[in-house]
Amino acid sequence: xxxxxxxxxxxxxxxxxxxxxxxxxxxxxxxxxxxxxxxxxxxxxxxxxxxxxxxxxxxxxxxxxxxxxxxxxxxxxxxxxxxxxxxxxxxxxxxxxxxxxxxxxxxxxxxxxxxxxxxxxxxxxxxxxxxxxxxxxxxxxxxxxxxxxxxxxxxxxxxxxxxxxxxxxxxxxxxxxxxxxxxxxxxxxxxxxxxxxxxxxxxxxxxxxxxxxxxxxxxxxxxxxxxxxxxxxxxxxxxxxxxxxxxxxxxxxxxxxxxxxxxxxxxxxxxxxxxxxxxxxxxxxxxxxxxxxxxxxxxxxxxxxxxxxxxxxxxxxxxxxxxxxxxxxxxxxxxxxxxxxxxxxxxxxxxxxxxxxxxxxxxxxxxxxxxxxxxxxxxxxxxxxxxxxxxxxxxxxxxxxxxxxxxxxxxxxxxx
Amino acid sequence: xxxxxxxxxxxxxxxxxxxxxxxxxxxxxxxxxxxxxxxxxxxxxxxxxxxxxxxxxxxxxxxxxxxxxxxxxxxxxxxxxxxxxxxxxxxxxxxxxxxxxxxxxxxxxxxxxxxxxxxxxxxxxxxxxxxxxxxxxxxxxxxxxxxxxxxxxxxxxxxxxxxxxxxxxxxxxxxxxxxxxxxxxxxxxxxxxxxxxxxxxxxxxxxxxxxxxxxxxxxxxxxxxx
Ligand SMILES: Nc1ncnc2c1ncn2[C@@H]1O[C@H](COP(=O)(O)OP(=O)(O)OP(=O)(O)O)[C@@H](O)[C@H]1O
Ligand SMILES: [Mg+2]
Numbered sequence: 001x002x003x004x005x006x007x008x009x010x011x012x013x014x015x016x017x018x019x020x021x022x023x024x025x026x027x028x029x030x031x032x033x034x035x036x037x038x039x040x041x042x043x044x045x046x047x048x049x050x051x052x053x054x055x056x057x058x059x060x061x062x063x064x065x066x067x068x069x070x071x072x073x074x075x076x077x078x079x080x081x082x083x084x085x086x087x088x089x090x091x092x093x094x095x096x097x098x099x100x101x102x103x104x105x106x107x108x109x110x111x112x113x114x115x116x117x118x119x120x121x122x123x124x125x126x127x128x129x130x131x132x133x134x135x136x137x138x139x140x141x142x143x144x145x146x147x148x149x150x151x152x153x154x155x156x157x158x159x160x161x162x163x164x165x166x167x168x169x170x171x172x173x174x175x176x177x178x179x180x181x182x183x184x185x186x187x188x189x190x191x192x193x194x195x196x197x198x199x200x201x202x203x204x205x206x207x208x209x210x211x212x213x214x215x216x217x218x219x220x221x222x223x224x225x226x227x228x229x230x231x232x233x234x235x236x237x238x239x240x241x242x243x244x245x246x247x248x249x250x251x252x253x254x255x256x257x258x259x260x261x262x263x264x265x266x267x268x269x270x271x272x273x274x275x276x277x278x279x280x281x282x283x284x285x286x287x288x289x290x291x292x293x294x295x296x297x298x299x300x301x302x303x304x305x306x307x308x309x310x311x312x313x314x315x316x317x318x319x320x321x322x323x324x325x326x327x328x329x330x331x332x333x334x335x336x337x338x339x340x341x342x343x344x345x346x347x348x349x350x351x352x353x354x355x356x357x358x359x360x361x362x363x364x365x366x367x368x369x370x371x372x373x374x375x376x377x378x379x380x381x382x383x384x385x386x387x388x389x390x391x392x393x394x395x396x397x398x399x400x401x402x403x404x405x406x407x408x409x410x411x412x413x414x415x416x
Numbered sequence: 417x418x419x420x421x422x423x424x425x426x427x428x429x430x431x432x433x434x435x436x437x438x439x440x441x442x443x444x445x446x447x448x449x450x451x452x453x454x455x456x457x458x459x460x461x462x463x464x465x466x467x468x469x470x471x472x473x474x475x476x477x478x479x480x481x482x483x484x485x486x487x488x489x490x491x492x493x494x495x496x497x498x499x500x501x502x503x504x505x506x507x508x509x510x511x512x513x514x515x516x517x518x519x520x521x522x523x524x525x526x527x528x529x530x531x532x533x534x535x536x537x538x539x540x541x542x543x544x545x546x547x548x549x550x551x552x553x554x555x556x557x558x559x560x561x562x563x564x565x566x567x568x569x570x571x572x573x574x575x576x577x578x579x580x581x582x583x584x585x586x587x588x589x590x591x592x593x594x595x596x597x598x599x600x601x602x603x604x605x606x607x608x609x610x611x612x613x614x615x616x617x618x619x620x621x622x623x624x625x626x627x628x629x630x631x632x633x634x635x636x637x638x639x640x641x642x
Binding site: 011309 | 506510514
């Protein structure tokens with residue numbers, strides 16, 4: 001055993017050029033794995049965390065009962081007929097039993113908070129610029145207690161919503177598109193019924209999530225009920241849960257119990273989640289390809305070493321080293337390469353991540369940020385290291401096995 | 417067979433394909449003997465030596481090592497016997513090129529479980545005895561052919577084998593180095609090491625106790641010199 005370690009280590013350090021080349025492949029694979037995991041997961045985690053902070057986990061709303069493919073039954077026996085393009089029935093867009101929901105679920109141990117909304121549609125105009133928007137009427141304190149809205153307000157003026165009847169909060173990208181750079185500006189809200197309402201921008205919402213910052217408009221719920229002529233009405237209830245994973249379960253239960261449609265965030269973000277999934281698959285494939293290439297590198301180098309060292313292997317066997325010893329000597333080479341490459345790759349990736357964190361660039365896509373959003377979890381470092389060792393071990397195993405099968409007499413006979 | 421028999425070969429045959437390389441060799445080696453095997457090229461000398469050293473399997477026949485029959489089906493045991501009981505020297509030194517002379521000599525001892533400090537001390541001692549005191553840290557390519565062969569001898573005797581098997585150990589050496597190697601063999605033999613040496617240099621057999629001549633896979637003559 002001791003002999004095997006000794007021989008393996010000495011070979012690794014003496015065959016410097018091969019060892020460095022093989023190790024380098026592992027270094028690059030490991031570093032790529034860690035850096036890419038940090039970047040992709042950093043972005044995805046950030047997006048979901050912020051989005052859930054502001055949107056909650058479960059949304060109860062009045063879903064349309066209209067189905068595109070209603071089946072016309074009992075018309076003909078021999079077939080099923082669909083009606084396409086049927087005229088939607090009008091449904092009252094209100095949740096009448098919201099106080100019941102509030103009472104029942106406020107005490108649930110998994111529910112951190114519940115907030116009530118009145119949602120409406122209209123057009124917001126500033127000068128000659130107009131934007132169709134969906135506005136959200138909120139109880140400012142309840143909203144902030146449940147969701148972390150004030151965290152994202154540029155001027156921290158949430159209280160103004162209560163004090164000032166004309167107050168409105170705009171998403172920062174929406175404001176920008178309208179040409180509003182600062183608070184205090186007056187905008188006009190045009191409702192579908194034709195009425196106009198002058199409002200004053202008291203704050204801007206900056207979540208970093210483009211989708212929200214581009215569309216969100218907050219008003220006080222009383223004001224909205226007032227101008228929409230829907231006193232005391234609520235048409236959306238939002239639940240914030242202890243754990244994001246509970247959302248589908250609660251959504252199902254709420255749909256059944258309330259008679260309205262309850263949607264989990266997983267459903268609301270379905271599109272994003274599937275993009276994320278693809279993103280992860282792509283990253284994994286790239287990393288896998290890199291690891292595969294470095295694995296082949298190791299395979300080649302150990303195979304070359306083994307063929308070059310045929311005579312040494314023969315003499316080792318003559319001196320009493322067994323098959324097992326030979327396998328160990330050469331697969332240990334792989335493990336040493338993996339451990340070294342894994343360690344150096346970890347250090348390298350740490351350096352790269354540190355450097356990426358200092359870089360200031362304006363990123364604008366699904367999220368806006370001033371640099372890379374990184375998830376600096378130790379688990380990526382650990383995973384990277386384990387992958388490195390496993391890949392190197394497996395890559396060296398076959399050559400090591402081949403080496404163990406050499407017959408000393410055949411090698412001696414083949415001369416020199 | 418007597419208690420002083422180190423190794424006994426009984427009716428050893430070796431077939432490769434239909435070709436009978438060894439045709440029933442009967443032969444035994446006593447403790448402390450220095451035996452030389454001679455014969456024409458292709459007569460089967462190396463083949464016999466590999467079988468005596470448990471590196472190759474006979475097609476037929478038995479080998480008794482210290483009066484115990486060797487079981488050729490047990491690879492692990494064969495390896496352990498080679499490690500503890502045999503020392504091998506070949507025409508080529510077969511030193512590991514990445515290792516120093518010292519490390520090359522340590523390798524069989526490490527396999528035997530000797531701790532590295534003791535293995536190092538012993539390797540130093542053996543190399544010093546063979547006149548390589550100043551060269552223990554050199555790599556094989558930094559040594560002359562004669563020196564390389566002496567390192568190989570040091571490695572072969574590192575585990576104090578009961579039998580040293582040498583296949584044309586001087587085949588690649590000039591007369592001066594050949595002389596040196598033979599002197600080392602005689603010295604080791606006088607200290608009790610049993611040696612079997614294959615050679616085609618007739619004059620070298622004069623320094624041995626017994627000459628066994630092989631022809632076409634058979635022993636045709638045995639001459640005891642002392
Ligand atoms: N694997 C093999 N396949 C076929 N023939 C073989 C094989 N190994 C050995 N032989 C033959 O067996 C015979 C004996 O070979 P061996 O190497 O033992 O001879 P040797 O006496 O050592 O010769 P030399 O003095 O040239 O070393 C030779 O004729 C050789 O060609
Ligand atoms: Mg030969």
